[in-house]
Amino acid sequence: MTWGEADRFVRCAQGHVHWGRYGAAGLLAHHDGHVLLQHRAKLTIGGGTWGVFGGARNRDEEPVAAALRETAEESTLDAGEITVRGLMHEDHGGWGYDTVIGTAPALLHVRPASWESRDAAWVPVEDVAGHNLFEPFANAWPRLRGCLRRPVLVVDAANVMGSRADGWWRDRPGAAARLRDQLDAVDGVTGMGPFDVAYPEKVLVVEGKARDIGAGGTSVRVVAARGDGDDEIVATVASVVAPDVECVVVTADRELRRRCAAEGATVAGPRWLLSQLPPAH
Ligand SMILES: [Zn+2]
Known part of the structure; x- marks a missing residue:
């Protein structure tokens, strides 16, 4: 030293x-x-x-x-x-x-x-x-x-976009890309699993008109739903959940929350995620 x-x-x-x-x-x-x-x-x-x-x-x-x-x-x-x-x-x-x-x-x-x-x-x-x-x-x-786990955040893009009035209804791909870029810019998040600050891997599940946004050169893994968005989220969660993984799914959809919890994930609401994001550009 x-x-x-x-x-x-x-x-x-x-x-x-x-x-x-x-x-x-x-x-x-x-x-x-x-x-x-x-x-x-x-x-x-x-x-x-x-x-x-x-x-x-x-x-x-x-x-x-x-x-x-x-x-x-x-x-x-x-x-x-x-x-x-x-x-x-x-x-x-x-x-x-x-x-x-x-x-x-x-x-x-x-x-x-x-x-x-x-x-x-x-x-x-x-x-x-x-x-x-x-x-x-x-x-x-x-x-x-209890912190020897790999935090992974799975975000229901449509649901989180729908929870903020930023004009997403006029341009869904644009709004999804904004959310992706904000996720990319997040350094650490609070209130995730046993960590005081977590630095999670980030997965964004997109569907419908937003399905072709791609990763855009960011660190975010973007999963495009082939069919139903909820089914894609549940399948993604099932592939992520493991004993050494802290998987948190962000959605306010009640039925989807139930299905993700059944796969072993923890669920959080869009308001929590939005409070962790830096301002959009
Ligand atoms: Zn002391």
Whole structure:
């Protein structure tokens, strides 16, 4: 690590002494039932215990950027391999810690790369609690364990478009493309599954006159209904739902909500989604 103005101790409103003037952040990477842990070096706080890679945030540095940077400094992990899925925030008053939760494409070979780390290991989820854990991580683990999921948002385009009066009835493809582009621009959403902030994969199901809009170069997966839009949404949900997936379907259609819930998805209303979107252009 490079020492800077962020690297000092502060006392939070709860009376603890913490490292990091602007708070701190760490990365909980997971893959196939394993999480990446750091064995902390003897001379660190909590020396000899296991926790996540991470450290002090720089002034104005976003938690995700800080967690990935610190992990890349303390280990050989290529942060570009990690897909960020969510974030859990602990606010102590005057100090906060963000655990960034991300998935790795494999159990990548990771070695320590700084004096702060003695070792790095992929630990099976069920074995984590049996390790000698760094106390703050031990306290957070029960909640973090529930966050080892991949958030996926499935949006009923027609229903969400119909819930806002933006002239969609004059130009359905245009309105669907606007919604797609707004979804693309969303960085993180609140109120999705166990995460404080989720960074979901986004699927937009379009039908009728809007069915040919395509992805338009965005990160949004656009599914065109071949026949009935509701059937397409249910089929999409069925293909997404898995034990390690947090699938949220956005629609206000009562019957569709029932069918998606029966497939194992959670349902949310258009108003929630619209509150998460940046302004349309
Ligand atoms: Zn504290």
